[in-house]
Amino acid sequence: MSIQEIGLDVAAGTLRALGDPVRLRLLHELAQRPGGESCVCDLLGLVELSQPTVSHHLKVLREAGLVASERRGTWVYYRVIPEALQPLSALLASMAEVSGTAQDCR
Amino acid sequence: MSIQEIGLDVAAGTLRALGDPVRLRLLHELAQRPGGESCVCDLLGLVELSQPTVSHHLKVLREAGLVASERRGTWVYYRVIPEALQPLSALLASMAEVSGTAQDCR
DNA sequence: GAGTGGCATCGATGACTGTCAATATAGACG
DNA sequence: CGTCTATATTGACAGTCATCGATGCCACTC
Numbered sequence: 001m002s003i004q005e006i007g008l009d010v011a012a013g014t015l016r017a018l019g020d021p022v023r024l025r026l027l028h029e030l031a032q033r034p035g036g037e038s039c040v041c042d043l044l045g046l047v048e049l050s051q052p053t054v055s056h057h058l059k060v061l062r063e064a065g066l067v068a069s070e071r072r073g074t075w076v077y078y079r080v081i082p083e084a085l086q087p088l089s090a091l092l093a094s095m096a097e098v099s100g101t102a103q104d105c106r
Numbered sequence: 107m108s109i110q111e112i113g114l115d116v117a118a119g120t121l122r123a124l125g126d127p128v129r130l131r132l133l134h135e136l137a138q139r140p141g142g143e144s145c146v147c148d149l150l151g152l153v154e155l156s157q158p159t160v161s162h163h164l165k166v167l168r169e170a171g172l173v174a175s176e177r178r179g180t181w182v183y184y185r186v187i188p189e190a191l192q193p194l195s196a197l198l199a200s201m202a203e204v205s206g207t208a209q210d211c212r
Numbered sequence: 213g214a215g216t217g218g219c220a221t222c223g224a225t226g227a228c229t230g231t232c233a234a235t236a237t238a239g240a241c242g
Numbered sequence: 243c244g245t246c247t248a249t250a251t252t253g254a255c256a257g258t259c260a261t262c263g264a265t266g267c268c269a270c271t272c
Binding site for chain 4: 039051054058071075076
Binding site: 020022056071 | 230233234
């Protein structure tokens with residue numbers, strides 16, 4: 001297995017974390033907040049889900065390396081990690097570039 | 107629910123299709139082929155999975171709008187649809203752009 | 213038309229996932 | 243210390259998913 005393929009497996013794991021409507025909305029909301037961060041209490045209002053469910057999705061995003069969390073007093077703040085999104089964006093962009101002409105099977 | 111959010115749900119569905127190591131490898135392989143396409147028989151050699159399983163993953167990619175298939179004689183050719191990948195790449199890039207400064211909860 | 217190779221579909225199964233109620237933890241404040 | 247608020251963890255459950263063997267369908271060839 002090449003290094004490239006290992007990278008693809010990692011990328012697939014991160015994309016899987018993004019491939020849920022709730023998590024994508026949470027991340028998208030974080031991204032448009034000033035500083036790319038928000039406390040959990042504000043995120044709870046975005047989706048009609050229980051607090052443990054939202055906490056679960058945030059954990060998935062955190063374990064995927066897409067967000068980081070920090071406790072400040074009573075509240076916990078989550079923030080986007082742009083460096084995690086950039087290579088994924090680049091990967092998708094590269095796969096959208098088709099070169100050359102199609103060839104038949106033989 | 108805003109139009110933006112509907113778009114996010116659609117994007118999440120497409121990202122979910124990408125969030126599998128096998129499917130990401132299949133798509134990545136298609137993207138590097140000349141013309142962005144390949145017959146199924148060539149894709150079968152890429153992964154150590156049964157032919158029905160590969161066919162299943164290709165179907166998922168097709169139903170997500172990421173690839174298109176076409177029969178030419180005995181073989182079926184799959185090709186990348188770049189227009190499906192570009193908006194996703196742009197979405198991830200936009201979420202990687204953090205503006206302003208963080209604000210406390212209150 | 214009978215046989216062959218390439219690919220799709222079906223049905224079954226074990227594994228994983230999203231969700232919630234209940235409970236735990238951690239900090240703030242009196 | 244006791245209480246309140248904010249967030250995390252646990253346990254359970256229903257639904258979804260990845261995988262395979264068996265089978266079906268289609269095109270080509272003889």
